[in-house]
Amino acid sequence: PSSTARPASLTATCPRIASGWMWAFTRRGSGPGRSITGAIVDCSVDGSGFEFAGHTLGTIAKWLCDLYGVTVEFPDGDTTKIDETRAEPGETVFKFLNRLAQGKGMLLSADGDGKLIIRRSNPAGKPVAAIVEGESPYLGGSSSYDGTKRFSRYKVFLQQDGDPGIVGTVEDLGVPIYRPKVEVGTDADGKDAETAAAWRRTMALAEAVGLSVTISDWRTPGGQLWNKGDPITLYAPSLMVYRESPFMVAGVKLRIDETEGRVADLRLVLPQTYTTDMPEAYPWD
Template sequence: MEDPNDKVTLTVDGMDYGGWKEVSIGAGVERQARDFDLSITWRWPGSSEQIRPVRHGARCEVRIGRDLVVTGWVGASPIRYSKTEATMRITGRSLTADLVDCCPDDKPGQWKGQRIEQVVRSLVSPYGIKVVNEGRDTTVIPNHTVKPGETIFESIDRLLTVSRLFSTDDGQGRLVMARPGSAGRAADRLVLGENILEGDAPLDFSRVFSEYVAKGQRAEQDDDESADAAEVVGSSADDRIGRRRRLVINESGQVTKELAQWRADWERDHRISKALEATYQVQGWRQSNGALWIPNLIVPVVDPIIGFDRDMLIAEVTYSRRRSGGTIATLKVAPPDGFEPEPNDKRKRMKVKKGKTGDNFEYLLPADWEKR
């Protein structure tokens, strides 16, 4: 019998739809909009399980038990049938999907001397989307102008990079301005031999280098030497890589020495973090305290097969149920540094506290994560 805490309900126009045989609900820090795919199969003719058709484009809510996990729009309702049975699916995305697909209004189009949060709220307000400043950022920007043809999300992404934030969504369909780990810490660990059912880590280091060089140009000032003004260079060496591999990044626009150095350091940390992404499956959608597994939590991972014994960031969660596979949460994790936005200002990098670790990748990564 289905656990009431894991019952999936789709609510459309005040009507609840349940009994879904297959479920896939996905959310992640690198997604601006979460999505869902629900299906039910009934045998016919004469079945009492048939459900009323759902209106396309209708506003909807998806819940797991009492937890609201998606607020969005119905996108499609494909139907497939044979002589003996029919399957109906309902798919959709978060309210924030419109920020991914649509462009900003032409007016005002430019903002001066305002906080980033104010500009974000102005960009999304025509779509009725609320903003949560989870990162508690108060940065004021001198100027922001919408670029022709860019989407709302692309414009917001440029804005948030100034404050080292990223944007995602939540179960209420709100835009969330967040930092890696700002959702808190998980109640449970991921431990091989305890709650990990399967693990998968490509461990692909083909895009990791021993030296990162960022180059750019900046306008000459009165006290500059001509050669210094013509080219700005920042470099970050990684002597832990076993052979010489040099990568040069050419930055566009006006580049300061600080920005060039930050870019080189960012490439180094980002690429190593991405190389160490891993995906784990656990039984059930909830932790031992009853809370759902959610993105942007810091979770300790103990996996001697892959070689991890450290804090990781939950980058993505997929809640799935299959008629043959049970109720599974699939968690993509990686070192938190891999989710820092790309640099584009003068700010110096924030440091990660190092400590003892028992994993096999100490030569590649900072040893633990200190919440910033």
């Protein structure tokens, strides 16, 4: 080949699944491919730490992604302005943008044309599917729980005129023993220390709970491709989901299985991951 990568697209009947680059080839013409947005996942923000002040997430995202030829769309509208923020040295473009998006309740995903889609999370949205263990399209799943990721108290100090003078504290009543977590906030936290602490509490819950299911179709029952941010309900006793419970899709992997054909691996999180609230009841209670 005359170059290290070649343009490619993947289509499953309709619509297009992904657009990007083939990075490796064999004599049979097969090989791993990446979406156009793969570049912002791999590559760091170029510089000792770009600083942004008074810009929206959309402005920052478009400025950074334009360097890689990635188009950015906001189907639900842009965010409010971020007072001050910066990318840390070595931080990838995606990690930086995702960090800002989480603080604004937004989700990052890629569409079939290789565009970066930044949409507002909708934890209370109508489920696109009700998945039940033992019934189609459920094929299997796995779950795990790591209580060391959670703490009983989260305290965040924010800078004020150079001094960490703003303090925010929240409790996690689901942790029955004394386990404090104290951090100094970052620029992305803004000026609301209590909200910053609440975000750390919900993200810790998301890290503690690992849940994934495999579905026997690339599409939802409504005919749309599975997408990050899709709300669903799940009842799967073997995964410790003992009641029909709401979840949101946090990651999607579409693949072709030798025996099952087209399957989708869905990584699930509790809806509260995208809010500062905590669940009133847990699926495993």
